[in-house]
Amino acid sequence: MKVLAIVLLVSAGMTLPAFAQDKAKAAKKAGGGDMTFFVTSVGKGNGADLGGLEGADAHCNALAKAAGSKRTSWKAYLSTTQPGGEAGVNARERIGKGPWRNAKGVVVARNVADLHSAKVNINKKTALSEKGEPIKGRGDSPNEHDILTGSDPAGMYSTAGGDTTCGNWTKSGEGSAIVGHHDRAGLKPTRHMESWNSSHGSRGCSQDQLKSSGGAGLFYCFAPN
Secondary structure (H helix, E strand, C coil), X not given: CHHHHHHHHHHCCCCHHHHHHHHHHHHHHCCCCCCCEEECCCCCCCCCCCCHHHHHHHHHHHHHHHCCCCCCCCEECCCECCHHHCCCECHHHCCCCCCEECCCCCEEECCHXXXXXXXXXXXXXXXXXXXXXXXXXXXXXXXXXXXECCECCCCCECCCCCCCEHHHHCCCCCCCEEXXXXXXXXXXXXXXXXXCCCCEECCCCCHHHHHHCXXXXXXXEECCC
């Protein structure tokens, strides 16, 4: 059958390289493409202590590599703050320009503006792990919809005061971090509860404290492009 298919292609004037290119173009048109966005399937196991931004980025890259991704510049969607009013790091400025696709090829946002607007396509069906698997959300057991971000709705570091990043992702005890809900669901249908990146502060920074409010130390990873 394979030989027959090749003969038919050649007789039709189509070479094998051209056929492969046409298949790739068709897949891209259908929505496929390289994965450039995922939710970590597992955290680092030490609560919100991710080893800072460097450790979080390394975790993104390790998970992506294990899943077969050829990309090597993954960035965690995390903000940091600085004392004394100094400018922190904004998550939105770490992730490139977009567009970003999940492991199934579905576009979750075309650019940074869309990512932080009502156009964003992040929800329980699209916020998949690097393996292409759904992340447990509200109604599942256990609920793991609290995704670490340390960010306000615009993807910038918070100016609310107090600890909003668990010590810039180095604490696993006292403290707090802003989390978003990947499933866009909460106790009430409010703007914050339905936010993918800025829903509320965590109860603490330890693994158990994150679990107590519906988290597992997971975070978003983006491949800059």
